[in-house]
Amino acid sequence: MKKFWALFFFFWPTVAMYCCLIAPSRGWWFPSPPMSRTGVQIDGLFYLILIIVTITFVGTQYAIGYVLWKGATKEQDSKAMFSHGSHKLEIIWTIVPSFILVFISLSQLDVLAEIRVISSFPEDAQKPAAKIAEVMARQFEWRIRYAKPGTDLTTEPSPGDLYFVNELHVPTGKPVVINLRTQDVQHAFFSPQLRVKQDAVPGLVIPVWFDVKEVGEYDLVCAELCGWGHYKMKARIVAQSQGGVDNYLKQLEAEQNEDGTKAESAAE
Amino acid sequence: MSRTPSLNLFVLAFLLSAAAMSGCSDSAFDSSFVYSPGTLDLMPEAQNGSKDVHGVKALLDERFGDPQHLEAWLKMPIDFGGTMTTVGEITTAESGIPVIKLGVEEGISLPEQAGSIQFVSGACAGETLVVSQWDPKTGEANLAAAPSQSVASGDICFIDRGTVIQSGRMLYMRHCSHCHGTSGDGNGPTARYLTPKPRDYRNGVFKFTSTNDMSKAARDDISRVVKYGIPGTYMPSFLLMKDEEHNAIIEYVRFLTLRGEFERKLVAELSSDYSKVALSSRLKDEKKADILKELNEFLAEDLKESANSLGDELAEIWATSDTEEALIVPSIARIPDSTESRRRGRELYLSKALNCADCHGIDGAGNGPQTIAYEKNPTTGQLYNEAGLHDVWDNQNQPRNLQLGMYRGGRRPIDLFRRIHAGIKGSRMPSFKNTPHEDIWNIVNYVLSIPFETEPGGTGIAPSAAAAAVTVPPAN
Amino acid sequence: MNQLTFPTTEVVLKDPMKSVSLLAMLGLILFNSGCGRVPDFGGGASVVPEVTFVAAESEATADAPEKSTGAAATGASGAPGTFSGKVVMTGAVTPLPALIGKGAEVKDKEVCAAHEVANEKLVLGPGNAVQNVFIYLNKAPKGGKSLEAPTEPFLFDQKNCQFIPHCAIVPVGQLVKVLSNDPIAHNTHTYPSKNPATNSLVGANDREGKVSFTYKKAEPTPFNISCDFHGWMSARQLAIDHPYAALTDENGAFTISDLPVGKHFFVVWHEGADGGFVERKFQVEIKSGETTEMQIDYPADRFKP
Secondary structure (H helix, E strand, O other), X not given: OHHHHHHHHHHHHHHHHHHHHHHHHHOOOOOOOOOOHHHHHHHHHHHHHHHXXXXXXXXXXXXXXXXXXXXXXXXXXXXXXXXXXOHHHHHHHXXXXXXXXXXXXXXXXXXXXXXXXXXXXXXXXXXXXXXXXXXXXEOOEEEEEEOOOOOOXXXXXXXXXXXXXXXXXXXXXXXXXXXXXXOOXXXXXXXXXXXXXXXXXXXXXXXXXEOOOOOEEEEEEEXXXXXXXXXXXXXXXXXXXXXXXXXXXXXXXXXXXXOOOOHHHHOO | OOOOHHHHHHHHHHHHHHHHHHOOOOOOOOOOOOOOHHHHOEOHHHHHEOOOOEOHHHHHHHHHEEOOEEEEEOOOOOOOOOEEEEEEEEEEOOOOOEEEEEOOOOOOOOOOOOOEEEEOOOOOOOOEEEEEEEEOOOOEEEEOOOOOOOOOOOOEEXXXXXXXXHHHHHHHHHHOHHHXXXXXXXXXXXXXXXXXXXXXXXXXXXXXXXXXXXXXXXXXHHHHHHHHOOOOOOOOOOOOOOHHHHHHHHHXXXXXXXXXXHHHHHHHHHHHHHEHHHHHHHOOOOOHHHHHHHHHHHHHHHHHHHHHHHHHHHHHXXXXXXXXXXXXXXXXXXXXXXXXXXXXXXXXXXXXXXXXXXXXXXXXXXXXXXXXXXXXXXXXXXXXXOOOOEOOOOOEOOOOOOOOOOOOOOOOHHHHHHHHHHOOOOOOOOEOOOOOHHHHHHHHHHHHHHHXXXXXXXXXXXXXXXXXXXXXXXXX | OOOOOOOOHHHHHHOHHHHHHHHHHHHHHHHHHHOOOOOOOOOOOOOOOEEEEEOOOOHHHHOOOOOOOOOOOOOOOOOOEEEEEEEEXXXXXXXXXXXXXXXXXXXXXXXXOOOOEOOOOOXXXXXXXXXXXXXXXXXXXXXXOOOOOOOOOEEEEEOOOOEEOOEEEEEOOOEEEEOOOOOOOEEEEEOOOOOOOOEEEEOOOOOOOOEEEEOOOOOOOOEEEEOOOOOOOEEEEEEEOXXXXXXXXXXXXXXXXXXXXXXXXXXXXXXXXXXXXXXEEEEEEEOOOOEEEEEEEEEHHHEOO
C-alpha cells in the first residue's frame, strides 16, 4: 500500500508534465493565436511562466514521490531523519523562489512598458495620426467616436466627429491608439484575440495601443463586472486595410450627414 | 481526527448536488401577460364577463394568448412568419405517407429549412404536419406522418408558419424582458433601477420615429433603436444580433404593442360607464342588477362587435405608418451649415413664434422656465407632485440638454429634423410640422452647433428683446 | 457525533463500491451544476411557445346583429319631439375667482394678462344657470337621424391665452382648424380616449388654421385640450357621431330636436362636476311632436373647483 502511494505521487506530476508539454501545440493555453505584435510578446511571457511553473511543480512533486518511495522501501525499524529547523534548507527555499520571482518581474518589464508607458510606445503609436478613435464605455455598450476624416482625433468631441456603437474599425499592420474612457462606472476594454485588456476608469482618458496583424473580426468584450448588463457589452473590432477603413469612415460620414431627401433614406 | 473525511465528503457531495439540482428543475414556472391598470380599474364583471359573454380579459386573450400559447390574430399587421405556397404534385413514399411538392408558383423562394406545413385550405385546413425531410431545391417535403384527410394539389399551406413570432418571443424574453417586462409594460425586474424608465409599449407610442406626428412608429424606427441603442438612457445597442433575430424581436415588440393598444381601446369603450369609480357613483341612483344587465348586453353585442373594428383601426394605422406615406421627407435639402444659418436658427429658437427656449432654455441647457413650472396631469386635472414636464406615461420628462451633444433619437440631421417636425411622441415636445422646412433646417444647424459654442449663445447674438422677457433661471 | 464510528479512508479505498459511489457523487455534482442548458426564465427564453392562428374576422362577428342602437326607442312611432331645458346649479354657489388678473405676473404676460381671464371651469348665467354643460345621448337612438358632418370647418381659436370656444361639440368627420390671435406660439395638445392625440405647435397669429385634424370616432365623454406653454389654458370637446347633443348657452339653456318618440337617457356632463357627470342617465320621455321641457338640477356640492 505504501508503494502505491509513492507511485500515485509519481503519476500525477508525469501527467502534469505531459499536459504542459502538449498544451501550447493543442491550443489549451490561449483562446486563439495572438493577432497582434504585443500579443506575441505577452504569449512569450506566458510560455516563460508556463515553463518555470512546470519545472517547479513537476520537480517538487517528483521530490515528494521520491521521498515517499524511499520511506516505503525502508526497513521498518530504521530511524527517521529529523530536518526541522535546518537553516540551510530555509535559506535555499527562500532564496531560490525569490530569484525566480525577480527574474519573472524583470523579464516582463520591457513588454509592460511598451504596452502601458506612453513614452515607450512604438514611435508610430506616438504620432497624433495613430489615434484612430475614442472608445467610450457605458452601461452597457461601447460608443465609438472617430475624428472627421482628414483630421486628428481630439480628446473632447469636435464638430464633424463620426459616431458609431459596438463596432470599431481599425487598420491592420500598424500600431493604432484608442482613447479609452467611461461614461459611468469602471469597464475594461478586452479583446481576447488581440491580447488587449485595459480598464476604463471614470475621469481618465487612457490611450491604449495595439496593432492587428490580420484582416478579420475580433471580439471586444467588457472584462470588468460593471453591472447587471455586463454580459451585454459585446462588440466587435473589424480589422481592415487602411483603404477599407477610409472607405468605411467615408460611408459613415455620408450616413451621418443624411438629410433624408435622398431616396435611400427610407431604407435606412 | 480518527474520523476520516469520507463521511464529510459524502455529506458535502449530497448537499452540493441537492443545491445544484434545485436550480435546475424541469418545471419552469409559466410567465404570463399582465393586464393594464385600465383593465383592472374596470368593475370585475366587465373584466371577466360572465359564463355567456366575454369580458375584456377574454376578448384580449382570445386574440393574443399568453406567453406560452401565443395567438396570432391575422388581422394584425405583424409578420408572424412562414412562407405561403401551393401544393403541387403529390406522390406516395414507400411507407405510404404522401410526399408533397411545394412552391409550384412562379417566383416563389422556398426556405432553406422546413419543419412543418400548415394547411389553410383544402380538406386538411387547419392541420399542421411535421416535415421529416425537406429539399429546398425541388420543394419536395416528406411528411413524418400521414395527414388525417387527403391533401389535394392546389391546397394552400404555410411552411413553418408562426416561427418568426416564436423566435421573437424567445429572444425577447432573453434580451428585452428584464427591463421591458414580459408584457412589454416597461416593468421588468430591472426597471426599478433605471431612469428614464424602459418604454411601456402598451400605449402604442414610441418617441423617436421617422413618421409624421399623427402616425405610429415604422418598423425601421424600432429597428434603429434596437440596433444602435439610445444614448443617455439604459437602452443598449444590439448591433451584433443576426438580422433574422433582429427582425423577429421587432415583430414581437409590435405584437406586444398591438396587444396593449387593443386592450386600451377595449377599456376605452367601457371605462366611462363600467369602471369601479363609475360603478360607485352610479350605485347612488341605479341598482346593481340593472347595471349588470346593461353591461352584459353591452359586452354581448357592442363590445364583441367593436373588437373587430377596433382591430381594423389598429391594423390600418400601424400598416400605414410603415409606408412611405407616413415618412417625413424634407421638401428641401439641408441648408448648408454656416454661421448665417446658425444665427437664423438661433433667432428662431429664441423667437416667441416657436418658443424652443421655453423648455430647452435660452442657452440650450434644457432648463427653460417650463421645467420649474408645476403642471397639471391633463387627464385627471391634478397637479403633479414635482415640477417640470411629464410624458404620457406620467414620468417626469426633462427637455433635452442640447449642450451635451447627446441625441436620443439619433444625431443625423434628418433625425433632428424629424424630431422637430413630428415632435417627440408621448412627450410635451410638440410637432412643428407647419414651420417652413428651411426654418427647421436652420434650427437643426443651430442645435448641432450648441455643444461646440465657446460660450452659451456664442453664435454672437444676444437673446432678442421678446426672449429676454421670459424669466429664465440662470444656467446651473 | 463522536460516539459514532466512521469508516477510515483506507476502508473507503479498500471498498471499491464506496469509491465508486464517491466518484459518482462528485460526477453528479459536476453534471448538475452545469445542468446542460440555460435555466428557463419564466419558461421564456428557451421554451418554444405554441402559436395558434386567429382568423382576422372572428366568426363571433360574422353573424353579428345589425348595429343595435339606442337604449331608448321602445318601438313607438310618431312625429319626432324636442327636448329643451335649462341647467341650474342648486345650493350654495360660490363663483370662481378670475384665473388670471389683468397684468398678473404670468408667462407672456403682455399677451396672456392683457385682460382679466375668467375661470371658465364654472360659467354662471342669470339665476345660477350653468353654461358649458354637455347634454348628449351615448348612442344614436333607433329611428333617429344620422349625422351630417358640416362641410365648413370648425374654427378653434385662441386669444389672450384662452381657447375660444372653451367647450364645443364636434361632429365626427368635421375638420377642426386651430387658429390663433396671439402674437406668441401656442401648442394644441389633445387628450382624446379613442381618437389619436395631437400635439402640434400653433404659430403666432395663425389665421389660416395650418394645424387641423378630424375626429374619426365618437368619444364617450368630452376630453381635455391644453396648451403646454400656458398650463392654465384648457378646452373641452366632445366628438360625437349623431346629432343628439347640445351645449348649454350663457342662460344655461339647451335644445335637442328631432328626437324619436320614446324614453331617452341623456348624459349630463360638466367639467367641474366630480368625475365629470352631473347625471349619467337623465331620463326624458319624448312624446310625438311635442317639446319636453325640463330643468336639470346641478347640485352645488357636485362641483369640485
